Amino acid sequence: MPFRLPAQEEKAQYVLSQFDRIARGYDLANDCISLGMHRLWKMQALNELLRGQSGNYLDVCCGTGDLAMLIARRLTSGKVTGLDFSGNMLDVARSREAKHRNQGKAAVQLDWFKGDALALPFRDDSFDGAIVSFGLRNLSDYQKGIDEMARVVRPGGKVLNLDLGKPEGLLFPTLFGFYFSQIVPIIGQVLQKDRKAYTYLPESKRNYPDPEGISELFRKAGLSHVRHIKLASGSVALTCGTVQ
Numbered sequence: 001m002p003f004r005l006p007a008q009e010e011k012a013q014y015v016l017s018q019f020d021r022i023a024r025g026y027d028l029a030n031d032c033i034s035l036g037m038h039r040l041w042k043m044q045a046l047n048e049l050l051r052g053q054s055g056n057y058l059d060v061c062c063g064t065g066d067l068a069m070l071i072a073r074r075l076t077s078g079k080v081t082g083l084d085f086s087g088n089m090l091d092v093a094r095s096r097e098a099k100h101r102n103q104g105k106a107a108v109q110l111d112w113f114k115g116d117a118l119a120l121p122f123r124d125d126s127f128d129g130a131i132v133s134f135g136l137r138n139l140s141d142y143q144k145g146i147d148e149m150a151r152v153v154r155p156g157g158k159v160l161n162l163d164l165g166k167p168e169g170l171l172f173p174t175l176f177g178f179y180f181s182q183i184v185p186i187i188g189q190v191l192q193k194d195r196k197a198y199t200y201l202p203e204s205k206r207n208y209p210d211p212e213g214i215s216e217l218f219r220k221a222g223l224s225h226v227r228h229i230k231l232a233s234g235s236v237a238l239t240c241g242t243v244q
């Protein structure tokens with residue numbers, strides 16, 4: 001049967017059930033699908049996000065918490081908050097934190113919140129910066145997700161989105177499209193016995209704007225100095241904006 005994307009009003013529930021199901025093996029699958037490159041993209045994102053070695057940062061749609069942990073490892077003081085609506089993803093994040101703490105790798109406080117990226121449970125101007133990585137595409141309202149991040153970051157702080165971009169070149173877009181739509185579901189089937197969840201991932205790109213479109217949403221959210229950095233031949237984009 002051909003894959004059918006959920007209707008807009010069903011999207012949140014649908015996405016939640018996908019991520020709750022695949023939480024346990026998510027990290028391994030993520031490493032395989034991106035050939036480990038998501039780690040490098042996240043390091044690059046942090047270079048844009050952080051302002052020195054202290055501060056209070058938010059990772060929206062934090063999933064299993066790898067990015068939040070990376071932020072925590074770069075800070076000597078401050079706090080990192082990870083927010084996700086999947087309890088199972090957050091359980092993995094908490095175990096990751098416990099392991100890192102035992103190894104002495106996380107010096108600053110980490111807080112995990114179960115909540116909705118479209119209605120962040122934080123006051124205005126609470127953070128020095130906020131980032132969402134491979135999460136925005138899953139929201140039922142992209143503009144609202146960006147508006148919410150802009151709302152909770154104080155003036156001068158950055159809002160970042162790391163997600164799929166627009167592959168460039170003569171052959172690469174076709175190869176990338178084939179890999180994402182045909183190979184990724186097979187990886188999901190082999191590693192997690194869940195082809196459906198990994199068919200949703202490429203499909204989630206269908207209505208998602210290209211980097212220029214995302215930059216426009218950043219501007220509409222009132223962010224300034226908006227730009228995007230192309231990664232992996234354009235297949236991934238890091239969009240950055242500053243709260244005024």
Ligand SMILES: C[S@@+](CC[C@H](N)C(=O)[O-])C[C@H]1O[C@@H](n2cnc3c(N)ncnc32)[C@H](O)[C@@H]1O
Nearest residue numbers: 019061062063084085086116117133134135138
């Ligand atoms: C593809 S994963 C990305 C996880 C992590 N940020 C990473 O880079 O690997 C997307 C995450 O977004 C979360 N998510 C999707 N919609 C959400 C929403 N409305 N509110 C909070 N979390 C959401 C999912 O539960 C999932 O953990």
